[in-house]
Amino acid sequence: MDFTELYADSVSSVAVAARSGCRRRLRRLMKRGFSVDRRDNRGWNALHEAAAAGSTECVQEILSAAAGAGSSRGRAADVNSLTHEGESAAHLAAQRGHLAALRLLLEANANVNQLTNDLSCPLYAAVDGGHRExxxxxxxxxxxxxxxxxxxxxxxxxxxxxKGHSDIVRVLVDVCDLEALDDHKISPLFVAAQYGQQECLEILVGAGANVSAQAADLASPLLIASQEGHGACVDFLLDHGADPNLDCSLEWPQLPIHAAAEFGHIGVLRRLIAVTDRACDRAEDMVSPLYLAVVSRQSRSVEMLLREGYSPDAQVCSHLQGVKSPLSLALSLTSNEPCSESVGLLVTAGARLGEEDWIHAIATDKTDLLTLILEHRWIPRQETLTRDGFVQNRNGKTFLTQQELRELLCVALNQVRFAACWLPLLLNAGLEPSLLLQPQMLQRADSEVLNYLLEFVNWSILSPPLKHILDQRRAAKTWEPRPHLDSIPLLSHLCRMQVRSVLGPDQLMRTDVVQQLPVPSPLHVFLRFRDIPQAIYTPSPPSPPL
Structure with missing residues (x-):
């Protein structure tokens, strides 16, 4: 039932007069014997109406009549009568800020602490309404x-x-428990930080409230302010002793910087980067904020963290996030989509590429990820391979490490069915083709893919086991070589292979060094192997139903 709706047959004339603030009419009705105690469908009587309307004169008239009608006990019972919602006249007056009417009710012994059905009281109602006086x-x-x-x-x-009633907060801090906790152990200061009530926050801190009081789940005021993006509150808390390195989670070592990164609050993140212990970046028992930025797809957070020196590899967090690195996490989130901006940022920053990452790049007919990787990472020559670190080339980009190259080749040779997609990219990026002259490649590659690979080598000097595989495939008609592959390579082909060897495949294929050679321009295409037709990827037919 909607108790706010009034019905003519249930609202007394006295109540209507009290609600309207018509003292003369109210007095006349009372003298004629109309009762002030008659209630409507909400349980309201005339005193409730007068108090709610702020009609001081009508409140006075009703209280005077009650005082003259019986004992003080009867008067007190009348002034404290409750509506169906448990509201007293004093509660209604306080709720609406009617100071004069409330004063009359209190002088008539209204219960100042009377609770309503929902546990409110006159003071709480006045606070909620912002009525300081x-x-x-x-x-x-x-x-x-x-x-x-x-x-x-x-x-x-x-x-x-x-509610942000700072003038009332100034009054209450002198009489209230500053560290009072709700059912989640949240203090008033925590509420101020959560809802960005900076002035209230300043008042509470000035009164001595604890800036690091943690909730039941260990969340701190600084964490919640960082999560909600209240930059001014974050600055104030830090300036007044809040600890940015306080563990704020029961499940994992979460810090305020994680919340800022997760929700993309860049200004807050910038401030927290400056004061947060960098142990969270790489320590084994911590979680880099990069993980949170990646999983929430906050590319601006990813960019800022990387720019400020956070490692693109972070620590292994398989026990918490189920992934080995921020890049692996970013790729798992976009496995069926184009590369996300976060993937690009991590690759550009030099994130280490593991076997799982190469699978995302190569075990597919989509080449966007592999293209992205090869734009920022160079395939090294044999003499520049390193086991662990990166080698900077003259353009400031990084080479793949020996381990990364090994894992790339391992994945590539296990994904021969997609070779039409990845082979041209790798060879044109400077991969030494002899690294792919392995039995499994020659046995499983499509005919045109195999022809493309052979164009990059001296096919006449292949090892006997590899030649045997080719002979078997030719006999089985699973490989149809191009006509010139049956003969000895032309001198022109051998020459361009020598040029490739001398200059280095990385320089030959990825720079303008060829254009600087004193040779006719038509040879530029030839020297860079651009004349070789590429194979076209053909999806495998679906397997027949069982």
Whole structure:
């Protein structure tokens, strides 16, 4: 039932007069014997109506009539009568900020701490409504300042802070428990940080509230302010002793910087980067904020963290996130989509490429990831291979490490069915083709893929076992060589192979060094192997149903 709707047959004439603030009419009706105690469908009587309307004169008239009708006990019972929602006249007056009417009710012995059905009281109602003078009056009359008034156990101070009533907060900090906790152990200061009530936050801190009081789940005011992006509150908390390295989670070592990175609050993230211990970046028992930025697809957070020196590899977090690196996580989130911006940022920053990452790049007919990798990572010559670190070339880009190259080749040779997609990219990026002259490549590659690979080598000097594989495939008609592959390579082909060897495949294929050679321009295409037709990827036919 909607108790806010009034019905003509249930609202007394006296109540209507009280609601309208018509004292003369109210007095006339009362003299004619109309009862002030008759209730409507909400349980409201004339005093409730007068108090809610702020009609001081009508409140006075009703209270005077009650005082003259019987004992003080009867008068008190009348002034404290409740609606169906448990609201007293004093509660209704306080809720609406009617100071004069409330003062009359309190002088008539209204219960200053009467609770409603939902655990509110006159003080809580006045706080919620932002009525400072009413709050001061109630406190002066003995209103309990530290009782809880909601199912969540909020106090008046919690509510004042939540609503941002800073003038009331100034009043309450002198009488309220600054560290009062709700059912989640959240303090009023935590509420101020959560909802960005900076002025209230400053008042509470000035009154001595604990800036690092943690909730039941260990979340701190600094963490929640960082999560919500309240930069001014973050700055204030840090300036007044909040610890940016305080562990704020029961499940894993979460810091405020993680929350800022996860929700993309760049200004807050910038401030926290400057004060957070870098142990969170690489320590084994920590989690890099890069993981949170990646999983929430906050590319701006990823970019800032990398720019400020956070490692693109971070620590292995398989026990928490189920992944080995930020790049692996980013790729797992976009396995069926084009490369995300975060993937590009991590690759550009030199993230180490593992076997799982190469699978994402090569075990597919899509070449965007492999193209991206090869734009930022160079395939090294044999003499520049390193086991662990990166070697910088003259363009400032990094070479693949020996381990990365080994894992690339391993994945490539296990994904021969996609070779039409990845082979041209790798060879044109400077991969030594002899590294792919392996039995499994020659046995499983499509005919045109095999022809393309052979164009990059001296096919006449292949080892006997490899020649045997080719002979078997030719006999089985699974390989149809191009006509010239049956003869000895032309001198021109041998010459360009020598040029490739001398200059280095990386320089030949990926720079303008060829254009600088003193040879006719038509030879530029030939020297860079651009005249060789590429194979076209043909999807495998679907397997027949079982």
């Amino acid at each position: 009413v709050v001061e009056l109630l406190l002066s009359k003995g209103a309990a300042a530290n009782r809880t008034h909601t199912a969540s156990c909020w106090t008046c101070l919690h509510q004042a802070v939540y």
